[in-house]
Amino acid sequence: MDIKEIKIIERKVKYPRLELKTGLPVLIMPRNANLDPVIIVNRHKKWLRRKMEFIENIKNKYKNHKIYKRSDDNLNDIIKKFVDEFIDIVKVEPEKIHFRYMKTKWGSCSKKRRICFNLALKHLPTPLIRYIVFHEMTHLIIPNHSKSFWLYIKTKFQEPQKYEEMLYGYWFLINSSKNSKNSLKAF
Numbered sequence: 001m002d003i004k005e006i007k008i009i010e011r012k013v014k015y016p017r018l019e020l021k022t023g024l025p026v027l028i029m030p031r032n033a034n035l036d037p038v039i040i041v042n043r044h045k046k047w048l049r050r051k052m053e054f055i056e057n058i059k060n061k062y063k064n065h066k067i068y069k070r071s072d073d074n075l076n077d078i079i080k081k082f083v084d085e086f087i088d089i090v091k092v093e094p095e096k097i098h099f100r101y102m103k104t105k106w107g108s109c110s111k112k113r114r115i116c117f118n119l120a121l122k123h124l125p126t127p128l129i130r131y132i133v134f135h136e137m138t139h140l141i142i143p144n145h146s147k148s149f150w151l152y153i154k155t156k157f158q159e160p161q162k163y164e165e166m167l168y169g170y171w172f173l174i175n176s177s178k179n180s181k182n183s184l185k186a187f
Helices: 037-043 046-064 072-090 117-122 126-138 147-153 161-178
Strands: 006-012 015-020 026-030 096-100 107-109 116-118
Touching: 006 116, 006 117, 015 147, 026 037, 037 096, 072 096, 072 116, 072 117, 072 126, 107 126, 116 117, 116 161, 117 126, 126 161
Parallel strands: 006 026, 096 116
Antiparallel strands: 015 026, 107 116
């Protein structure tokens, strides 16, 4: 991959990093750092190529999947139902649940037990919404993505890697739809 194909952004970060959250490579560089982006990209060329191939394969695999069109209220009802279901399992209740559009993730859970869900969830099949709700509710008891976190996820979803792959597929499907002529009004 040529450095010209990579967007370079300077931020207040300590170390440089490559991101592929949108499917296109972005190199985040520390401000005022005396680092050569070409050297950084060349050092990670093999990894970057593998990731780009993975993303292209996922895009092709999911390009014809259905994008759901639910209202925000309908999404709220679905998530509330799943939260109520999973409270009995994780034995902890979220302090607060809110919704907003997020650029890079489906949901988040804070140390204060506040869960935020991406409004783009309304475009996903119900089983994926259910998985994400359980994922975020699990963070109420295990705050990281450690081995114990994934073992706990497996108590309810035996093959989380399949759900994670589907989430990648839908992520790129939804984001490519919002950038096309038939863009989703939700974004």
